[in-house]
Amino acid sequence: MLNLILFGPPGSGKGTQSSRVACRYNLVHLSSGELFREEVRKGTKLGYQLASYMLKGLLVPDNMVLKKIYKAAIHHEDTTGIVFDGFPRTVNQAVLLDRFLNKKNIPVSIVFFMMVDEKELISRMMGRAEDSGRLDDNEEVILRRMDVYEKQTRPLRDYYQKQNKLSCISGMAPVKVVAERISSVIDNYLMKKEIIKLVAE
Ligand code: AMP
16 A cells, blocks of 8 residues: 655645645545535534634644544555545654554555745745635634644654655645656655565565
8 A cells, every 4th residue: 555644834735736646646635624624514513623623723633633534544445545635733643643554554655745935835825815715714824824833743754754754845846846756756665665576576
């Protein structure tokens, strides 16, 4: 299984790139934010609780996140792989995801860290706010999300660096160029895996 994680600050293009990668390699695209927005749209009790965090730009508590993600991952157990988009977002989530996937012998393959300048991020999100329809795309919440990212999500970089799984991608280029960069890392990974398999046989 090819399990990928894309993470980076809000507005770094992880959603766009995740769906491109999923399409190109025939993987399941699992976006935690999208799963939560769907629940909010359904108007369930859980959706109501999720919205109370999302609208403030705060992270949803881990127990609520993990329940949703595990359920979705188990539902797609027979797939060729999963692209995790927006999850994990804390080191605790990453530790628990590792535990979950390692138990199933399907560990995380590559973690892409999307790097974009702060000025560019804010301008992208303010631009997106005009037509995204997302209630958390307004200046006050955007700034809170950036702050939450710095404090709670950025530490993932060291966590995955220590595991030798981190690939830093500059997200400043056009979408197509960034997608090519990501694909070349994946192709390299798959080629190495194939060579190791051939040598072992
Ligand atoms: P996103 O679509 O990834 O920007 O996520 C939108 C919002 O959903 C975030 O601002 C959080 O409130 C919530 N959220 C998404 N993923 C997570 C996660 N892994 N952990 C906690 N909260 C999350």
